[in-house]
Amino acid sequence: MGRKLIDLVHISKSFGNNLVLDDMNLYIRENEFLTLLGPSGCGKTTTLRIIGGFETPDKGKVIFDSEEITNLAPNKRQLNTVFQKYALFTHMTIEENIAFGLKIKNKSKAYIHDKIKYALKLVNLEGFEKRMPDSLSGGQQQRIAIARAIVNEPKVLLLDEPLGALDLKLRQDMQYELIRLKNELGITFVYVTHDQEEALTMSDTIVVMNQGYIQQIGSPEDIYNEPENAFVADFIGDSNIFPAIMVRDKLVKILDTPFPCVDKGFGENKPVDAVIRPEDVTLTEPEAGILDGVVTHLIFKGVHYEMEVLANGFEWLVHSTKMYPVGTKVGLFVDPFNIQIMNKPESEDEEATVIDE
Amino acid sequence: MNKKLLAFPYIVWAAVFILIPLFMVAYYGLTDKNGSFTLANLASITTKEHLKALWLSVLLSLMSTLICLLLAYPLAMILAHMKVTKTSFIVLIFILPMWMNFLLRTLAWQTLLEKTGVLNNILHFFHLPALEIINTPYAIILGMVYNFLPFMVLPIYNSLIKIDPNVIHAARDLGANSVQTFLKITMPLSAPGMISGITMVFVPALTTFVISNLLGGSKILLIGNVIEQEFTQAGNWHLGSGLSLVLMLFIIFNMVITALFDLEGEGNAL
Known part of the structure; x- marks a missing residue:
């Protein structure tokens, strides 16, 4: 250019x-x-x-x-x-x-x-x-x-x-x-x-x-x-935005569960926001993922199924081509590369717009 | 079916107060005192006296229409660019005089313009020359413009506010300066408003006899006065109706011409 x-x-x-x-x-x-x-x-x-x-x-x-x-x-x-x-x-x-x-x-x-x-x-x-x-x-x-x-x-x-x-x-x-x-x-x-x-x-x-x-x-x-703040993550496409703690480089605690990630330079034990896209959450057999949950909603969207999975008190939005009926116990796995860490919003305009939980 | 029933009172109204009188005008206009068919009443428009009155009527109403257009267009543009709250206030001020009786308003002008009237007293107080326009055609034009101006402003205003501001922006964006934008975009797009404004001013101005009676003295005869006199003084309903018919045909002819002109300028029907 x-x-x-x-x-x-x-x-x-x-x-x-x-x-x-x-x-x-x-x-x-x-x-x-x-x-x-x-x-x-x-x-x-x-x-x-x-x-x-x-x-x-x-x-x-x-x-x-x-x-x-x-x-x-x-x-x-x-x-x-x-x-x-x-x-x-x-x-x-x-x-x-x-x-x-x-x-x-x-x-x-x-x-x-x-x-x-x-x-x-x-x-x-x-x-x-x-x-x-x-x-x-x-x-x-x-x-x-x-x-x-x-x-x-x-x-x-x-x-x-x-x-x-x-x-x-x-x-x-x-x-x-x-x-x-x-x-x-x-x-x-x-x-x-x-x-x-x-x-x-x-x-x-x-x-x-x-x-x-x-x-x-x-x-x-x-x-x-790589959205830089919660607003961008929320506005562009569907996303799960979590309040999280950056324990140290390459390790983030989401919903009290430690997740390996690839981000660095946020400091130690720092509150951050973590974004995980619904298509980046892989559903597995129970106990085979990083944490376990139960499917609570299921919608057929054409290209994929959209599911909500209750895990650690949070409704995770998940897109998958494989269907899990409501009530199924599943494991959730996220590739470290697919977790995006963002600084907490510093002003109102950087916050996610509240549409759903 | 029910809806048609609702229109019934209007149909009765239209028949009694519009169609029958029109038919009677046509009947009287096309017959003589013995009730036999004649075109003499229509043909009497060609007498020198009547032609003169018609010509003066056309001239004065054309001038009033032109003055109304020139006054109304800028005003309508200003109104169209204002915020809605302010607009309704100004439109109200504008319409307010219309709530008073037409005769009263015209009589007021008579009092204002008289040789020893209010205006001249004020001018005299400031040692300015007196205004002598009462009983002249100028006073008639003044009365026409004053009375009919709102009928020009409102249709133009309505057509102006319908223009999408982005259309104006588009013209500027494509390189037109404000004058070019006005001539090529704003004016043609407000043509329907101008046409109906012109009709709504020209037609009543052409047929008025009250304004010319009150402000023109008895010396200046417009075609409206001639017709009025045939009915009220000469008692010749046949001649009065005949002249009315001619005037009606004249107006219809003019409106058709205007519509055709608009067709060419606009590229679509009225």
Whole structure:
């Protein structure tokens, strides 16, 4: 990946008394697919709108291609946005919609004509030139919105939950479409979503946000396998989060049971949080694992069975392709490599959101 | 079935107070005093006096409509950008005068504008030249604009708040400056509101006779005054009805033209 293209330096923004972003620092590299991921109200859309020029930060600077653009109007920025719910111009044909930006820039008719053809081909909607936006399905409208943005050859494409209004199947198709587009165009994508699966599927880099603070920046693998705090662990995928004691390097006490692990450098007898993904818990014969438990819930999920196992007073969430009926006594085993140790949350935004026990 | 039953009182209402009177206007307009069919009442619009009144009516109502549009659009934009709580307050202030009787409001303007009226007294106090617009077409335009402005503001306001803010952002994002965004996006998208505003101001302005009676003196005859006089003074219901029919056809013709114009500008039906 290339050099820094966008640099957000000490950005703060509040609406009234509501602090949305607090001293945020983030850079985006050229050619990167970066996703801002978090629950609603975490500041991800505000971040995107600050980059797009629709909001001005209270404090801090926005650097684009080594030039400060903090107070530059949106129409002067070399980037384009794909809005939530498409925001097509309903009084214009598809052709006129796509041509809008090019006409403003006084491009020649032939150039505009070629660009429209190219863009419609790119989003697989050839022959839609004369249609009106209202006559298109949601997925088609979204692709037109993308076409309308990319004909302007922006250096960066900003996407604000573009798939939020589509149904599941279409959303998955569009995810692949977006990855393909990004590879063909070779430009930077900044993507906002609250859907962790979408983020994991498409991104080079994920920025997990909560309550106006960045929780973790990393590749999808990093974020999933090595969450840095309880919030990230909880927000990305299913997880078992335990209060634990780091006895010494490579040994953690979870629910009063010592588990070997691979983490080091936390000190001795230090309270920490431990994360174990449900698919990393292996069910065995009783006494054959590290501790024993009883299956209390069983749900068939298609790819796997989801079970809850009561062991040492904690309901463990377990995913397994093998089925154990409710009431079965089982042993639980966890590979040391699959235990992720995290520091205790230092502030409210780092805590796991309470959804279930 | 039940729902249809609920509409029954309205059907009776419409028949008694809309359809039958309309039919009677048509009957009177197309017959002479002996009750035989004639087109003479319609044709009388071509007399010099009547054409002059119609022309003046069209001119004054067009000007009032234009002034209303120019005043209402910025106001509607300001309203559309405000927070809801503030908006309802301002809309209330705006609608408040409409709760007072139309005649009363127009009479008030008469008192204000008179040669020795309130406005001129104030101007005189400050040694400023007196305003002499009472009994002139300007006073009529003033009365029309004052009375019909809310009918222009509300439809435009309604069409403006329906525009998704992201559509405006999208235009800016694609490189349009604020003027281009206004001309190419905001205005066309609010066209339906403007069209209904124009209709709602132009039609009553064209047919009014109260405003011209009160603020124009008896010298300035609009087509509304001509028709009124046929009924109340000349007692010629046939001629009055005939002229009313012509005016009605004229308005329908204008609305069709407006709708067609909108069709071209908008790309979709009204």
